[in-house]
Amino acid sequence: MDFSDLGLSAELLDAINAEGYSTPTPIQAQAIPAVLEGHDLLASAQTGTGKTAGFGLPLLQRLSQGKRASSRQVRALVLAPTRELAAQVGKSIATYGAKLPLRTHIIFGGVGQNPQVEALKRGVDVLIATPGRLLDLQQQGHVDLSRLEVLVLDEADRMLDMGFIHDIKRLLRLMPAKRQNLLFSATFSNEIQALAKQLLHDPKMIEVAQRNATADKVEQTVYQVDREKKRDLLAHLIETQKWYQVLVFSRTKHGANRLAEQLSKRSIPAMAIHGNKSQGARTRALGAFKSGELQVLVATDIAARGIDIHQLPYVVNFDLPNVAEDYVHRIGRTGRAGSQGEAISLVCIDEAQLLKNIERLIKSSLERRIEPGFEPDPNAVAQPIENGRRSGPPRNANRAAKPGRTRKPRTRNRSSSERS
Structure with a gap:
């Protein structure tokens, strides 16, 4: 199979070719058509197998076919657990969409918020964010999620591990009930499946490797x-x-x-x-x-x-x-x-x-x-x-704890300064 067989636009195919991609990975081959068709998606794959392109490419194509974001509006939101992952995903999506008339922006904590606020004022077609900073800006009135078209939870299992579930639920209450939801995760835990039941509507399910598998090489x-x-x-x-x-x-x-x-x-x-x-x-x-x-x-x-x-x-x-x-x-x-x-x-x-x-x-x-x-x-x-x-x-x-005994990570409420 070739990327041209997946129904992607010429602009996206040019970007893929420029990055040296030739053949889609298994997660990309299954996810891209499902997202293009508008399905909700629950996808699990080994880390490093191309999940970002799996949701990023079809997301960009769908958004390019609609109206651009107006002031303070966010059309698609990608939530990531860490600043580094948000930056990585944002860079990839900006690269894929370089030839499309879409605005992409990344927001996370630890840096000044003024450039982020200015970008949000203009409206953002694809926003990549960590939950803490996004909630902070929303509470200040800088973010409008009421017309969100697509929500992506990237590395959702890690977000649960880090205690972001309450932030995610608060954000969900700010979004319209009718939207496309894509949940991507490196592992397919029972907790992820429970979240999927609450979030997804009649989703396509993709699992290209056994649960908690490590890469063969x-x-x-x-x-x-x-x-x-x-x-x-x-x-x-x-x-x-x-x-x-x-x-x-x-x-x-x-x-x-x-x-x-x-x-x-x-x-x-x-x-x-x-x-x-x-x-x-x-x-x-x-x-x-x-x-x-x-x-x-x-x-x-x-x-x-x-x-x-x-x-x-x-x-x-x-x-x-x-x-x-x-x-x-x-x-x-x-x-x-x-x-x-x-x-x-x-x-x-x-x-x-x-x-x-x-x-x-x-x-x-x-x-x-x-x-x-x-x-x-x-x-x-x-x-x-x-x-x-x-x-x-x-x-x-x-x-006394037994040698090597492990404890489940605790979920705690974080102040704004601690959030990502």
Whole structure:
């Protein structure tokens, strides 16, 4: 099948050709005709398989056939969980629609709102936004969603994980009942299906890979190591195996900062990216990493869905995630669109249960390795991992958490300053 077989306009086909696309991915081949026909859609696919083009191309075509947005009106809204993902999606949609007379804009927190307000005043055909900043601007009277034609929830499972469900429900009350709804997700959890029942009307369902599957071309390896030796082992592997463009995931913001500093002291260029960093710092770090100027980017899970680098070769789990599904999202940053990739996890005794949870989820046993000189202590005692941080001995032994026990992420109300 070729993109020309999907009913796309000449302007969109020219944009696709200019980007070097030739054959649609499975999610694109199924989603594009369904969206063009006006169906609601529930679509799940492995991360990195082209979901943005799957909804972006037909969305642009449908909007180009109608009237342009008037003042403060938004015709189509794409909600994304993180600033990085919103920026990535916005850039792709602007590229696809470069030859169409449509206005596209991106809004998220962490930057001044005046340029965003000015763009909204003129009206926006496609708005890509994070929920928090969008609600802030709507409450100030700058956004009109009453005539919305299409709503897209991108990486909907991540939005639920991050506690955005209440923001989403508030936004839904501002939209017309009659609209097209597209729900895209990297995983197809029970919570996503429950949301779909509330949001979608007689949807087409697309699932091009089994639930929580990892990309076939990602080589996954576990290095067993003591917790105190992880940093030295990571530096050793980067230096001896000559890794470049290494995306490293840390469980905490403090841990990400400390790891980036320690790698830099060993002449390994590294920077950290997480929610406490300013948007300017996040943008600069990501730009340097994408260009190849920065060898290592250390990130918390805030960046797991927002980093899209063609042929990113290495992803390292310095800490295993507390939620097993996040492992799938993390390693999905490599092996994108059929390219090769390596996912390496540094696992200490504290994380034994977390590793079991991951293997149970992906229905696969990961290869274990021990690097000479970094052999783990067979007498090491596991310490509990609580709320994303390894703690000392519990105050009440009767209530102590078992080693590696995981907790479901809590949903909490965030102030405007904390929102994306």
